[in-house]
Amino acid sequence: MNNEHRPYTLIAELTYRCPLRCPYCSNPLDLAERGNEIDTDTWLRVFHEAEALGIVQLNLTGGEPLLRDDLELLIEGAGKLDLYTNLITSGIPLTSERLSRLRALGLDSVQVSIQSARSSVSDRIAGAPSFHRKLDAMQWVTSLGIPLTMNVVLHRENISEIEEFIALAERVSADRLELANTQYLGWALKNRLALLPTLEQIEQARIVAAEAKMRLRGKMEVLFITPDYYSEYPKSCMEGWGRRFIVVNPEGLALPCHLAHTIPGLRFERVTQRRLADIWHHSEGFNRFRGDEWLPDPCRTCERRAVDFGGCRCQAFHVMGDAGMTDPACSLAPGHGHIESARAQAGRLAGTLIFFDYRTSRGCFSR
Amino acid sequence: MILTTVRPRLSLKVRLRFDRRTGRHLLLYPERGLELNDTATAIARLCTGEWTVDDMVDHLTRVYDDVAPDEIRREVCGFLDVLADRGLLQNMS
Numbered sequence: 042m043n044n045e046h047r048p049y050t051l052i053a054e055l056t057y058r059c060p061l062r063c064p065y066c067s068n069p070l071d072l073a074e075r076g077n078e079i080d081t082d083t084w085l086r087v088f089h090e091a092e093a094l095g096i097v098q099l100n101l102t103g104g105e106p107l108l109r110d111d112l113e114l115l116i117e118g119a120g121k122l123d124l125y126t127n128l129i130t131s132g133i134p135l136t137s138e139r140l141s142r143l144r145a146l147g148l149d150s151v152q153v154s155i156q157s158a159r160s161s162v163s164d165r166i167a168g169a170p171s172f173h174r175k176l177d178a179m180q181w182v183t184s185l186g187i188p189l190t191m192n193v194v195l196h197r198e199n200i201s202e203i204e205e206f207i208a209l210a211e212r213v214s215a216d217r218l219e220l221a222n223t224q225y226l227g228w229a230l231k232n233r234l235a236l237l238p239t240l241e242q243i244e245q246a247r248i249v250a251a252e253a254k255m256r257l258r259g260k261m262e263v264l265f266i267t268p269d270y271y272s273e274y275p276k277s278c279m280e281g282w283g284r285r286f287i288v289v290n291p292e293g294l295a296l297p298c299h300l301a302h303t304i305p306g307l308r309f310e311r312v313t314q315r316r317l318a319d320i321w322h323h324s325e326g327f328n329r330f331r332g333d334e335w336l337p338d339p340c341r342t343c344e345r346r347a348v349d350f351g352g353c354r355c356q357a358f359h360v361m362g363d364a365g366m367t368d369p370a371c372s373l374a375p376g377h378g379h380i381e382s383a384r385a386q387a388g389r390l391a392g393t394l395i396f397f398d399y400r401t402s403r404g405c406f407s408r
Numbered sequence: 409m410i411l412t413t414v415r416p417r418l419s420l421k422v423r424l425r426f427d428r429r430t431g432r433h434l435l436l437y438p439e440r441g442l443e444l445n446d447t448a449t450a451i452a453r454l455c456t457g458e459w460t461v462d463d464m465v466d467h468l469t470r471v472y473d474d475v476a477p478d479e480i481r482r483e484v485c486g487f488l489d490v491l492a493d494r495g496l497l498q499n500m501s
Contacts, residue, residue: 047429049441095429097436125423125436150421150438188421190438216421217438217495262495 050098051091052288059105062168064397065229079293081111085118090317092122102129120147132178152190158205179213190217196236203246207253222268235395237387269370275352282330295320300355304364417457
């Protein structure tokens with residue numbers, strides 16, 4: 042295998058269940074119908090196969106990975122394979138004792154997301170009382186000496202709190218602060234009107250984040266991730282389709298990104314039916330957008346094609362209806378007008394309160 | 409610019425791991441990684457909080473005795489700068 046297509050990271054979506062109902066959740070919209078989570082032994086085998094394939098990073102995510110009661114076994118298994126294991130969590134439900142156990146079994150780092158730096162706003166956005174428990178969780182993480190990333194998904198209702206987020210991250214001694222603007226897919230696309238900030242909001246936040254990044258150099262890493270709706274060029278989504286990442290979803294479907302299976306007409310396979318290496322190398326879905334043969338105009342002749350690989354396939358599909366088109370976030374894309382009109386709408390609606398369509402809570406706890 | 413009297417230490421979140429696919433070392437941290445060449449690996453191993461930048465240069469000058477000390481100093485400072493920019497070093501002031 043050449044290094045052009047070597048996976049480094051496995052994103053293990055352990056469950057779609059979650060105690061929160063954030064309106065920008067990146068899980069698929071039809072998650073309520075999905076009930077069959079793969080079991081402990083299957084996950085452990087997947088970790089093994091992933092490591093053999095070159096994977097060195099493991100992100101345990103969901104939904105809420107803490108809802109898996111075999112999380113201890115999974116982290117222990119990953120630890121034996123010397124994978125860098127990162128737990129991506131809402132911090133709920135967690136106890137200091139459980140966290141300490143997970144650390145001892147090989148957990149390398151923890152990412153806790155907060156919805157707002159203000160408890161009432163955070164609880165409203167999360168759709169459940171959770172802010173104070175998140176603060177507790179972050180404090181347990183740092184007091185156990187585990188590196189902490191505080192993650193905030195930014196949107197028009199919380200982006201003005203950017204200074205408060207930075208202050209909070211300093212107060213809880215985070216190693217990393219990830220200020221990530223919402224990606225408008227999944228639930229976030231459904232709620233785009235309520236979430237997309239204005240250009241002015243983005244610019245102000247960018248300046249504050251850049252200042253903090255300088256000031257905190259050597260103490261805390263500050264990342265500000267621009268929304269691609271306000272970028273001139275698209276992001277290199279997943280660093281290229283089937284190039285660096287494998288996502289395995291709660292049902293065992295192996296994917297190039299967490300929403301790839303929402304694109305119709307692509308065939309993906311399950312880790313319960315085929316070895317991960319075979320899926321990676323040979324499956325139709327993984328090969329569909331690899332390389333540059335498939336590239337549409339204007340990407341085909343664009344100098345940036347080796348930088349962004351044409352952008353996000355899911356965004357091309359969900360905004361333009363065709364996953365084979367240039368990501369409309371690109372200013373050179375034929376579909377860029379859709380993004381411009383969403384931006385213009387955000388400008389017109391500045392200051393207007395729009396209600397969220399919360400992620401369904403079904404699928405959260407079986408009933 | 410890095411002071412030559414500081415004693416850099418890899419941040420808590422960083423782990424050095426051998427990559428048997430390439431025979432090189434990887435510096436892993438949350439959601440990212442850097443592939444290191446031999447010199448960078450040697451430098452990273454000295455980021456324990458005990459060595460000053462000057463100590464590192466002295467030590468590496470003895471190990472790589474066919475490379476000019478100035479060249480080694482440039483490599484050490486350059487690589488430490490890369491690490492510091494990514495928030496991978498502590499003890500930097």
